[in-house]
Amino acid sequence: MTVQDVRAFNRFYTRLIGALDYGRHLYAPYSLTESRVLYELAHDGLMDAADLRARLDLDAGYLSRILTRFVDAGLIEREPSAADQRRRRLALTERGREVAALLDERARERVAALLDTVPPRDRRRLTEAMHTIRGILDGGHTEPQAPTEVVLRDPLPGDLGWIVQRNGAVYAAEYGWNAEYEGLVARIVAEFAERHDPRRERVWIAESRGRPVGCVMCVQDGKGASTARLRLLLVEPEARGRGVGDRLVRAVIDFARQAGYRELVLWTNDVLAAARRLYERHGFTLVAERPHHSFGKDLVGQDWRLELS
CATH class of the missing domain: 3.40.630.30 (Gcn5-related N-acetyltransferase (GNAT))
Known part of the structure; x- marks a missing residue:
């Protein structure tokens, strides 16, 4: 494998992700980064802003502006951490959970539509390839997951x-x-x-x-x-x-x-x-x-x- 192989795959995958969001309607009126913030809060519940920034590898100022927008829109609540008053705890409001659920449903529908174009005999190969790429490049640092059935x-x-x-x-x-x-x-x-x-x-x-x-x-x-x-x-x-x-x-x-x-x-x-x-x-x-x-x-x-x- 060469550097060109990796770059070619990245270009292909970037185009594929863009095709899933054709017309920019998938996450509208939110950006992809804003949607990722909502996704993390929806799946992890209460979270420190510092932990969220580290998980998504975002600039502190950029994340702060996103969170301020979400507070103004009534999507999240911010409160001091009980363990450390210098840290801010984040939680989705009821409206925030509704928005996150809507974005997640749209994403699922688009991915399902993509998989419908893949013949059943090839879906297992696709899944195995994804696991292989993630396992090799992650270097064993993927967070432990609950045992699957x-x-x-x-x-x-x-x-x-x-x-x-x-x-x-x-x-x-x-x-x-x-x-x-x-x-x-x-x-x-x-x-x-x-x-x-x-x-x-x-x-x-x-x-x-x-x-x-x-x-x-x-x-x-x-x-x-x-x-x-x-x-x-x-x-x-x-x-x-x-x-x-x-x-x-x-x-x-x-x-x-x-x-x-x-x-x-x-x-x-x-x-x-x-x-x-x-x-x-x-x-x-x-x-x-x-x-x-x-x-x-x-x-x-x-x-x-x-x-x-």
């Missing part, structure tokens, strides 16, 4: 390919496994896609903020119709510690019972300590171990079993 769903077009790609990338990064593992995952996924029985076999995708953060598969084991196999459990690093793995394993267990299987088995490796603890919590027992050299590493494979009846 994680939903389990059936795979959409492209999700099976995502399972292969993320398994290959995550295990290479965390354990140094080579392309042999990605090839194994690709064969497992291809076999499922070509000839799975939807009544007795299933894949789950864990999704957060519109993007996949985990997966797991339940298939009939080759040993017979009474045995199911749990395969390809994966939770993205960013989603760990939120119970995603527990929910995925529980989904497989519940489905296997409902499908009439009598036992559920899985194969893993001893280096996957977090996964092994997860299986133990759900009642799996270790039934066999054997060393092997796979994926470019010396490993100890493990067979685990759960009685379902």
Whole structure:
């Protein structure tokens, strides 16, 4: 990437934002900066003027003029801070909240209209690209956000390919496994896609903020119709510690019972300590171990079993 690449993207995005505000009606009669001030006050409630200035990186005199205009228009109230009389606390009035809500609704409508022009298959890529840009350029300084809901769903077009790609990338990064593992995952996924029985076999995708953060598969084991196999459990690093793995394993267990299987088995490796603890919590027992050299590493494979009846 070059400086020109970044500047070209900035020019494109600036034009895009301008197109969203075509005719300058989106925030009228307020400027974009004034609308940002109203947005921050609407979402954070009481706030010191100094904190607001720092958050929006505004000149003190410029912000003071905006706030004076808002006071005169009956949009905000200013009062001394109880903790420090030198600081001023800001709060929206009822009229201020109405104006902020109107501006927010207009913005939502314009963005929704923009997204309507994006094919559904491309929206996830767009979301992932936005998260990637923000995460890299922010340098980890984004304010902590409340945990978002994680939903389990059936795979959409492209999700099976995502399972292969993320398994290959995550295990290479965390354990140094080579392309042999990605090839194994690709064969497992291809076999499922070509000839799975939807009544007795299933894949789950864990999704957060519109993007996949985990997966797991339940298939009939080759040993017979009474045995199911749990395969390809994966939770993205960013989603760990939120119970995603527990929910995925529980989904497989519940489905296997409902499908009439009598036992559920899985194969893993001893280096996957977090996964092994997860299986133990759900009642799996270790039934066999054997060393092997796979994926470019010396490993100890493990067979685990759960009685379902």
